[in-house]
Amino acid sequence: xxxxxxxxxxxxxxxxxxxxxxxxxxxxxxxxxxxxxxxxxxxxxxxxxxxxxxxxxxxxxxxxxxxxxxxxxxxxxxxxxxxxxxxxxxxxxxxxxxxxxxxxxxxxxxxxxxxxxxxxxxxxxxxxxxxxxxxxxxxxxxxxxxxxxxxxxxxxxxxxxxxxxxxxxxxxxxxxxxxxxxxxxxxxxxxxxxxxxxxxxxxxxxxxxxxxxxxxxxxxxxxxxxxxxxxxxxxxxxxxxxxxxxxxxxxxxxxxxxxxxxxxxxxxxxxxxxxxxxxxxxxxxxxxxxxxxxxxxxxxxxxxxxxxxxxxxxxxxxxxxxxxxxx
Amino acid sequence: xxxxxxxxxxxxxxxxxxxxxxxxxxxxxxxxxxxxxxxxxxxxxxxxxxxxxxxxxxxxxxxxxxxxxxxxxxxxxxxxxxxxxxxxxxxxxxxxxxxxxxxxxxxxxxxxxxxxxxxxxxxxxxxxxxxxxxxxxxxxxxxxxxxxxxxxxxxxxxxxxxxxxxxxxxxxxxxxxxxxxxxx
Numbered sequence: 001x002x003x004x005x006x007x008x009x010x011x012x013x014x015x016x017x018x019x020x021x022x023x024x025x026x027x028x029x030x031x032x033x034x035x036x037x038x039x040x041x042x043x044x045x046x047x048x049x050x051x052x053x054x055x056x057x058x059x060x061x062x063x064x065x066x067x068x069x070x071x072x073x074x075x076x077x078x079x080x081x082x083x084x085x086x087x088x089x090x091x092x093x094x095x096x097x098x099x100x101x102x103x104x105x106x107x108x109x110x111x112x113x114x115x116x117x118x119x120x121x122x123x124x125x126x127x128x129x130x131x132x133x134x135x136x137x138x139x140x141x142x143x144x145x146x147x148x149x150x151x152x153x154x155x156x157x158x159x160x161x162x163x164x165x166x167x168x169x170x171x172x173x174x175x176x177x178x179x180x181x182x183x184x185x186x187x188x189x190x191x192x193x194x195x196x197x198x199x200x201x202x203x204x205x206x207x208x209x210x211x212x213x214x215x216x217x218x219x220x221x222x223x224x225x226x227x228x229x230x231x232x233x234x235x236x237x238x239x240x241x242x243x244x245x246x247x248x249x250x251x252x253x254x255x256x257x258x259x260x261x262x263x264x265x266x267x268x269x270x271x272x273x274x275x276x277x278x279x280x281x282x283x284x285x286x287x288x289x290x291x292x293x294x295x296x297x298x299x300x301x302x303x304x305x306x307x308x309x310x311x312x313x314x315x316x317x318x319x320x321x322x323x324x325x326x327x
Numbered sequence: 328x329x330x331x332x333x334x335x336x337x338x339x340x341x342x343x344x345x346x347x348x349x350x351x352x353x354x355x356x357x358x359x360x361x362x363x364x365x366x367x368x369x370x371x372x373x374x375x376x377x378x379x380x381x382x383x384x385x386x387x388x389x390x391x392x393x394x395x396x397x398x399x400x401x402x403x404x405x406x407x408x409x410x411x412x413x414x415x416x417x418x419x420x421x422x423x424x425x426x427x428x429x430x431x432x433x434x435x436x437x438x439x440x441x442x443x444x445x446x447x448x449x450x451x452x453x454x455x456x457x458x459x460x461x462x463x464x465x466x467x468x469x470x471x472x473x474x475x476x477x478x479x480x481x482x483x484x485x486x487x488x489x490x491x492x493x494x495x496x497x498x499x500x501x502x503x504x505x506x507x508x509x510x511x
Contacts, residue, residue: 007485007489008485010485010489010492011470011484011485014464014470016484016485042489045492048496049461049465049492049495050465052446052495052496052499053446053450053462053465055442055443056443056446056447056450057362058362058371058372059368062355062359064350064354064355065376067346067347067350067379067383070379070380279352313467
């Protein structure tokens with residue numbers, strides 16, 4: 001039997017062959033273990049190459065200036081310098097608003113002892129659509145509704161501490177500038193009634209939490225990819241006895257945001273469907289430890305999965321998903 | 328006459344829209360492609376913008392392949408100019424990798440720099456053609472587009488890629504091993 005040459009397997013995995021060639025190869029693969037092993041080895045080589053080349057990226061946000069501005073530019077270096085300054089300022093401003101929203105929510109929680117944890121919040125929106133689709137003049141967080149009272153208070157305090165400038169946390173600066181425009185998170189505010197209704201788990205509230213708080217809430221179920229700074233964590237409570245659904249946003253080299261989503265199968269799939277039709281891709285879902293919940297009919301098992309999403313090739317996301325650890 | 332003018336304007340607008348879409352989706356890829364050739368983030372952005380300015384003037388029929396071909400030419404010119412100025416190209420193994428912005432954690436930064444230098448060094452061990460094909464593939468170009476740009480036959484792209492991938496990983500593993508040996 002003639003085995004499939006290595007370069008053909010590369011071309012097959014690169015989707016560079018015609019349909020008839022693919023059928024021929026798949027037919028052979030179905031009956032040849034050696035070639036299947038060869039294909040798997042080459043797939044691993046491809047993944048690794050992608051991951052290695054992924055490291056060779058400028059360590060800054062790559063944001064294209066508006067095309068119209070580009071056409072008018074005069075001096076290249078002077079234009080770039082002005083453009084980068086604008087990107088920086090936009091990031092700082094967006095971060096100020098995002099920090100205020102996040103801090104406002106935290107303060108409201110901390111200051112109000114009667115506050116019900118499952119009451120409606122809009123804090124998740126702080127991480128929602130700061131838009132990378134970077135046409136400039138971006139009003140990056142225009143669509144973020146700011147919680148009225150606490151936000152104003154905190155902006156004032158922040159300004160008092162730092163002069164006229166609101167100084168955001170560095171992680172939020174990144175998050176607010178580069179999180180995908182097509183957010184996974186529903187933008188509508190949840191109601192406390194829906195949050196308490198165990199039959200509508202998809203309507204439970206999303207909360208922006210600190211890493212420490214996320215560790216407490218998610219226990220061992222917090223997904224994390226080594227070597228990339230965490231720019232945001234979102235948590236949605238699960239049904240009683242189940243771990244929450246968690247989204248951990250981390251910054252990949254070059255500024256792209258990678259989101260690791262860990263939760264019950266149905267929930268994660270539902271989130272992934274939200275991004276269909278966008279340029280955000282997802283890794284193959286991988287199994288994570290299930291939840292075991294005592295119920296009237298005995299112990300019930302809920303399967304859970306992890307998927308990594310971002311504006312990267314699926315191969316790269318698969319490689320990242322394999323390297324993700326569950327904390 | 329008026330109709331013709333209107334028609335040509337309409338056609339022009341559509342092509343500009345296509346170009347703008349391509350610009351928004353491929354700008355970062357072009358910057359990365361250039362950065363991997365000239366190792367200077369500022370110049371990579373300058374040149375990427377230059378590429379798209381030229382694309383707006385030329386309105387090429389196959390814009391995606393065209394912008395990478397122009398980017399490769401600009402990177403080549405840049406390398407020649409750098410040699411003329413007697414600057415060391417960072418493609419040489421021993422040169423430090425220029426980094427444009429500091430990163431938050433010193434430990435992360437050191438680890439990142441080491442990895443970057445190793446991948447960088449591994450890439451530099453490839454032949455120019457292997458490196459070009461690998462970078463074009465990683466930028467999202469199809470086999471026919473890579474073939475058109477490099478002068479290879481379409482059938483040879485897979486062979487070249489197979490060799491380039493294998494050599495990149497071998498060279499990287501070798502450097503990583505040497506790095507560990509040097510630390511211990």
